[in-house]
Amino acid sequence: MDQDFLFSKFGAKFRNQTGIGQLMEDLGNLSPGVSMLGGGSPSLIPEVEEVWKKILNKFTATGAWDSILGKYETPTGKEETLEILASLLSSETGTSISKEQIAITNGSQNAFYLLLNFYSGKFEDGSFKKIFLPVLPEYIGYLDQPLNPDSFTYSFAKEIVTGEDGFRYELDSSSFDTIKDDLGCAVLSRPTNPTGRVAKKEELELILKFARSRKIPFLLDNAYGFPFPGIVYSDERLFHSEGMIQSFSFSKIGLPGIRTGFVLGDPEVVKTLNKANAVLNLAGGNLGQYIALEFVRSGEWFRLSRDIVKPYYLKKREVAISSIRREWKGKLKYRIHDSEGAFFLWVQFIGLRKNISELYPILKEKGVIIVPGKYFYPVTNSGVSYGEDSIRISFAREDSEIQEGIRKIGEILSTYCPY
Ligand SMILES: Cc1ncc(COP(=O)(O)O)c(C=O)c1O
Structure with missing residues (x-):
């Protein structure tokens, strides 16, 4: 039976949601072989996982599960x-x-x-x-x-x-x-x-x-x-x-x-x-x-942050930036926001003939997921659309996936670029 009861304003707000709810769905439903440069999940880092295992084993040894669960x-x-x-x-x-x-x-x-x-x-x-x-x-x-x-x-x-x-x-x-x-x-x-x-x-x-x-x-x-x-x-x-x-x-x-x-x-x-x-x-x-x-x-919070997690993402950042410079050289005009933290690159393109919103389904279809820039602007009624020249790329995935995704972005977007 179709649900035809009326939602309150509160319910309708969630029902009609097209921003992060839709995006999280897109990010979660991936076919194999897709380069997933869109998500906000952190990397699975073995040294970090070891610590979680140690802590969980301690709960077993001390009988803490009764209280936890x-x-x-x-x-x-x-x-x-x-x-x-x-x-x-x-x-x-x-x-x-x-x-x-x-x-x-x-x-x-x-x-x-x-x-x-x-x-x-x-x-x-x-x-x-x-x-x-x-x-x-x-x-x-x-x-x-x-x-x-x-x-x-x-x-x-x-x-x-x-x-x-x-x-x-x-x-x-x-x-x-x-x-x-x-x-x-x-x-x-x-x-x-x-x-x-x-x-x-x-x-x-x-x-x-x-x-x-x-x-x-x-x-x-x-x-x-x-x-x-x-x-x-x-x-x-x-x-x-x-x-x-x-x-x-x-x-x-x-x-x-x-x-x-x-x-x-x-x-x-x-x-x-x-x-x-x-x-x-x-x-x-x-x-x-x-x-x-x-x-x-x-x-462990200190050891992992300083000795494992930060150096890990520093290397990934290097992989992403050097892939961009290698793969997009002569094909695309772009600028990268200075990467001072987190595991994202914010890239602004210059001279693309289509908006990123229009290009997103093409990128998705060809096997690379990014987050279109417009999602990060809550500007509703100015008549101007912001972020349509920009994308967010995550560098938390495997090196080969980052490199392949960046290569595909270069290949696809360069056909919409006058250079
Ligand atoms: C800037 C920022 N704040 C908050 C969150 C939400 O994080 P949490 O998993 O703690 O709810 C995220 C998740 O991606 C984020 O990027």
């Missing part, structure tokens, strides 16, 4: 895990952080759904507040999260040429004054998905100054950054200051399947997140909280 944790989270995460963040930020400032979440995506809706939409005083994205493009995963349509406002960065085929988006704080919307929060991912940009400390301070002037929190997303997995190729460090709410994830170090992350914020924010967690999930998942405890307590 057989009982609900409180929505506040496992006490020892909160304590160890607070102590880790205290030492990494050089500020004193208590366990009351840590909320365990079922991944950062879940944390952002709550936070973005806490700090945007209709407020009790009758105002309607928006989410400010200080630099576009920004993470696709935020864009469909607000319950109210038209919840974003943004500013564009300056494009700085950094090399023969390189550029960087630099924060343009002078444009902040033109933001007339009522704001509820500012949001930035660092490293940024999709560009691999790592905002400099001075850039964070400028956003924070602006956020304080508007009396709004600054939400910083560290999914690829500090303290782990530490996929940052520049000299930047973790930074925390009053007025910031930060989110962290266990996914990109190699545990996307356990759906666990945590948030650092004021105790009031943390209490509210915990109450929302109780309503939505009853409690956070136990497995992630137990693994987190062992992972941080053993110091």
Whole structure:
């Protein structure tokens, strides 16, 4: 029987979703032989998997499975895990952080759904507040999260040429004054998905100054950054200051399947997140909280981040950039955003005769998946389409798959290029 009951606005929002929901489907349904340069999954790194095996074996040896599988944790989270995460963040930020400032979440995506809706939409005083994205493009995963349509406002960065085929988006704080919307929060991912940009400390301070002037929190997303997995190729460090709410994830170090992350914020924010967690999930998942405890307590978070994961992606980045330079030379005109972190390259093409949205099905058909740039721009009503000259390429896959995918992109796109 066809489902013909009416959905509420809330249901319709998900039913009509075409952004990340559709993309995750596309990324999940792959035929063999396809070069998958589109996903956000981290690599399966043997040295990392060894650590998970060791931790799981320890659970077996100590009989921890009964508690992990057989009982609900409180929505506040496992006490020892909160304590160890607070102590880790205290030492990494050089500020004193208590366990009351840590909320365990079922991944950062879940944390952002709550936070973005806490700090945007209709407020009790009758105002309607928006989410400010200080630099576009920004993470696709935020864009469909607000319950109210038209919840974003943004500013564009300056494009700085950094090399023969390189550029960087630099924060343009002078444009902040033109933001007339009522704001509820500012949001930035660092490293940024999709560009691999790592905002400099001075850039964070400028956003924070602006956020304080508007009396709004600054939400910083560290999914690829500090303290782990530490996929940052520049000299930047973790930074925390009053007025910031930060989110962290266990996914990109190699545990996307356990759906666990945590948030650092004021105790009031943390209490509210915990109450929302109780309503939505009853409690956070136990497995992630137990693994987190062992992972941080053993110091493996540091060894893996510094000695294994970062060097691993540095090599992959080299494979991807050198393949692009080799395969596309003389065929395509392009610029690569400076790769300062994460495992993506953001590539802008010059002079393509078709939009990337039109080329995406052709690329898919010919066996290479990328993410079209338009998904990273929440610009709805300006009449201008952004990101139609750009793609995000993941370099988390096998070297041969990265090389083959890049070769195919060069071959296909060059037929739409006047050079
Ligand atoms: C910038 C960014 N933030 C958050 C997430 C969500 O991560 P999690 O697996 O912790 O929900 C992702 C996932 O790709 C991401 O790229």
